[in-house]
Amino acid sequence: MSAVRPSHLAGIALLVVLAVLPALPGMRALLFPLTLTNIMATLAIAWNLLFGYAGLLSLGHSFFFGAAGYASAILSKSYGIPVPVAMVIGAAVSSGIAALVGLPSLKLRGHYFVLVTLVLPAVAYQLTNALDVLGGHDGIFGVPPLVRDSYAVYLGSLFLMLASLVASAFVIRSRLGVEMISVREDEEAAKALGVDTPRVKLYALMISAFLSGLAGAYWAHLNGVISPSVYELEKASMPLLMSVLGGKGTLLGPVIGAYVIQTLFESLKIEAIATARLFVFAAATFAIYRIFPQGLMGVLRRVIG
Amino acid sequence: MSEVLVTRDLRKSFGGIAAVNGVDLTVREGELTAIIGPNGAGKTTLFNLITGFERPDSGKVYFMGRDVTGEKPYNLARMGLIRTFQIVRPLRNLTVLQNVLIGCRVRGLGPEAAEESLRAVGLWEKRDVLASLLTHGELKKLELARALAMRPKLLLLDEPLGGLTFSEAEEVTGAIREANANGTTVVLVEHRLRETFRIVRRVVVMNQGRIIYDGLPENVAKTEEVVKAYMGGRGWVLGT
Amino acid sequence: MAEPLVVFFYGLVTSLIFALYSVGFSLVFGVARVIDAAYGIWYTTAAYLVYALVTRLLLPLPVTVVVVVASMVALGISYYAVLVRGLQEKVEMIMTTFLVALMAQYLIVAIFTNFPWSIPALFPGSTQVLGVSLFNQQVAAAITAFLLLLVLWYLVYRTKMGLAIRAVAQDKEAALLMGINPDRVMAFTLALSCSLAGIAALLQAPNSVISPTMGWPMLTLAFAVVVLGGMGDFFGAIIASFIIGFSYQLITNLVNPLYSMAAALAMILLVLWLRPRGLFGRSLE
Structure with missing residues (x-):
């Protein structure tokens, strides 16, 4: 524990490269896609905390992402609340709704929870479409940015991803983390060991929703607009594809998955393949899930070890 | 001696079949009791009712003098009422030590409790092995260690010897006896009567959801009703 | 003032099609113990198949069916x-079937793009009934769905295969002892449920536009029906379909179509909250 491990050094080196690379001349075009990648990685980290560690499958994380984005956009645009504060409040709103809907469904069996997560974005999509207060079909325009400088926004997104990573590492190593894993492994056995399983699941959901919310709020301020399309299936399935591809239940898996998918996403923007790329991701993830349940992280470990 | 566990007229039916049909059981501090009986006698259901995994149709459960009927399993575990399962339920992707530590943390105990219990069952050398790599015998021991590490006031063991070799069973009964000698009250359900009767001083026989015998192990085979329940009237194989 | 009649008739059509569709989902859950997250995509797939056969290959109706x-x-x-x-474990099932659904959906996008193609009515024209103008497609859909539900009831409760299905749903091991091959029963159930999804698409999709994501609301509604009516409960599913179908049409016609889906879904959350075992409390799980 005392000495600095080579893997830590490699991590820091990688981080420095990531921080500096888009600032280099000729690399400015990378700024926006990489910012987006960091945001999606944050969402994937949040999703993975819930599924990879507590075993709770969410098919609707776009809801926590979008709800916080909406809340933060409205708070900063209409009420003049400073953007960072609005983001945190937005994430708290997501977390609060998660607690509200999670409370009844988490007491039931796992598949009811999946159902609820499937329903949430669908309801949110309909409501935001219908309510003019929420901008209706066109959404909310002119969401104030966090900062004007796009390189600073990029660094901020890198920080957001890193902070979520550290936060989930902290959670996983804490007592809550061990209890989450015990719920994932065998809920009944966990109960016999004195684990208050509904509460553990609730906390896991709230933390995951909060992190997803931060990502969603960041995304809304990055784009300057948020519309009901945020609740569409693509946003809900991305964190799942990224985490499973990278390695569910591993700390770095979601980040690796996010970088792989987003990089491919950008490079596959060629017209011929553009329509097929989502199919390629889904098929690749499916194959990885069936063959290597531990994802790319598992493959990596096998190669190294 | 004070009463650790009392059940009053406990009943539970599944679709018209009474699994537990009016059980009054009192367990006092320091006892080591075996519950035996033919398959389907209601032993495991009784455990489930006591530990909150199922809710009784009627009747009461008192633990340490408190009415805990229908209390959540995890709250009971925190109060010191610990159980194991008939079918081993390890957390397979955790190491042996991690498996044991969860319960310790929940009970506010340090890692020394985990070490102590793993040594007691002879698994300390395997502490960093993933539970999924253990043999069946080792898993049974892990299950026992996990329960012991929580320093139970009352320990309910559901077939702790199931599927063990003779030497493994020897080790496990040794660990159970030692825990009991150190003050843990133990109730166990078991089919392997020979090994069981060597360590217990009280035997409760259940049949069709009722208690039909409660007394010394020596006299079980002399009770006609018990013999009937097991063998349909013929003499039976006790640990002679 | 034909408004109540409109609500009644469209409520009836919607409910019957929901029922036909949801019973398939409910059967798969009850018999194979599979929560088929891809159940929506079978509906979508069938709709695109109808589109391809009718508008691209110009096949006649009976051949298409x-x-x-x-x-x-x-x-x-x-x-x-x-x-x-x-597949053994529940969460793994949902995960795997969900990934299958994503693949199938993106495959459809790759082939047909996201363009909202439309399918012409298989039964064109409209009829006046009690002063209400009804599309023939929907009259045909209602009648067909009703007849098929009767056939389905007969199949499940009056035939040997139905008995086998119900036995497997009750207890797989016991069914084995009775000489039933659960594998065959489950394969049959999956085939049945997929074709029910397909028939629902055949009835619903013509005379409207199709999209690669059209199956998700259907999956959600089927889930809602099963929650409301109880898992694996045939009559529960039908009653629940009518409750959802009618409230859906009531809100569409009397309040605002934008709220109809949200209201139906909010209802599920409420039911899960208040009566997790379903309205009739005799769910399998």
Whole structure:
């Protein structure tokens, strides 16, 4: 524990490269896609905390992402609340709704929870479409940015991803983390060991929703607009594809998955393949899930070890 | 001696079949009791009712003098009422030590409790092995260690010897006896009567959801009703 | 003032089609113990198949029906044999079937793009009934759905296969002892459910536009029906379909179509909260 491990050094080196690379001349075009990648990685980290560690499958994380984005956009645009504060409040709103809907469904069996997560974005999509207060079909325009400088926004997104990573590492190593894993492994056995399983699941959901919310709020301020399309299936399935591809239940898996998918996403923007790329991701993830349940992280470990 | 566990007229039916049909059981501090009986006698259901995994149709459960009927399993575990399962339920992707530590943390105990219990069952050398790599015998021991590490006031063991070799069973009964000698009250359900009767001083026989015998192990085979329940009237194989 | 009649009639059509569709989902859950997150995509797939056959290959109606149903049966059997059969654990099932759904959906996008194609009515024109103008397509859909529900009831409760289905739903091991081959029963159930999804698409999709995501609301509604009516409960599913179908049409016609889906879904959350075992409390799980 005392000495600095080579893997830590490699991590820091990688981080420095990531921080500096888009600032280099000729690399400015990378700024926006990489910012987006960091945001999606944050969402994937949040999703993975819930599924990879507590075993709770969410098919609707776009809801926590979008709800916080909406809340933060409205708070900063209409009420003049400073953007960072609005983001945190937005994430708290997501977390609060998660607690509200999670409370009844988490007491039931796992598949009811999946159902609820499937329903949430669908309801949110309909409501935001219908309510003019929420901008209706066109959404909310002119969401104030966090900062004007796009390189600073990029660094901020890198920080957001890193902070979520550290936060989930902290959670996983804490007592809550061990209890989450015990719920994932065998809920009944966990109960016999004195684990208050509904509460553990609730906390896991709230933390995951909060992190997803931060990502969603960041995304809304990055784009300057948020519309009901945020609740569409693509946003809900991305964190799942990224985490499973990278390695569910591993700390770095979601980040690796996010970088792989987003990089491919950008490079596959060629017209011929553009329509097929989502199919390629889904098929690749499916194959990885069936063959290597531990994802790319598992493959990596096998190669190294 | 004070009463650790009392059940009053406990009943539970599944679709018209009474699994537990009016059980009054009192367990006092320091006892080591075996519950035996033919398959389907209601032993495991009784455990489930006591530990909150199922809710009784009627009747009461008192633990340490408190009415805990229908209390959540995890709250009971925190109060010191610990159980194991008939079918081993390890957390397979955790190491042996991690498996044991969860319960310790929940009970506010340090890692020394985990070490102590793993040594007691002879698994300390395997502490960093993933539970999924253990043999069946080792898993049974892990299950026992996990329960012991929580320093139970009352320990309910559901077939702790199931599927063990003779030497493994020897080790496990040794660990159970030692825990009991150190003050843990133990109730166990078991089919392997020979090994069981060597360590217990009280035997409760259940049949069709009722208690039909409660007394010394020596006299079980002399009770006609018990013999009937097991063998349909013929003499039976006790640990002679 | 024909408003109540409009609500009644469209409520009836919607409910019957929901019922036909949801019973398939409910059966798969009750018998194979599979929560098929891909159940929405079978609906979508069938709709695109209808579109391809009718507008691109210009096949006549009877041929279209036969091809669609036969394809869905084949799909259901291979889906079971290749994938579903090997799935054990619930969360893994949902995860795997969800990934299948994503693949299938993006495959559809790759082939047909996201353009909202429209399918012409298989039964064109409209009829006046009690002063209400009804599309013939929907009259036909209602009648067909009703007849098929009767056939389905007969199949499940009056035939040997139905008995086997119910036995497997009760207890797989016990069914084995009774000489039933659960594998065959489950393959049959999957084939049945896929073809029900296909038939629902055949009835619903013509005379409207199709999209690659059209199956998700249907899956959600089927889930809602099963929650409301109880898992694996045939009559529960039908009653629940009518409750949802009618409230859906009531809100569409009397309040605002934008709220109809949200209201139906909010209802599920409420039911889960208040009566987790379903309205009739006799769910299997």
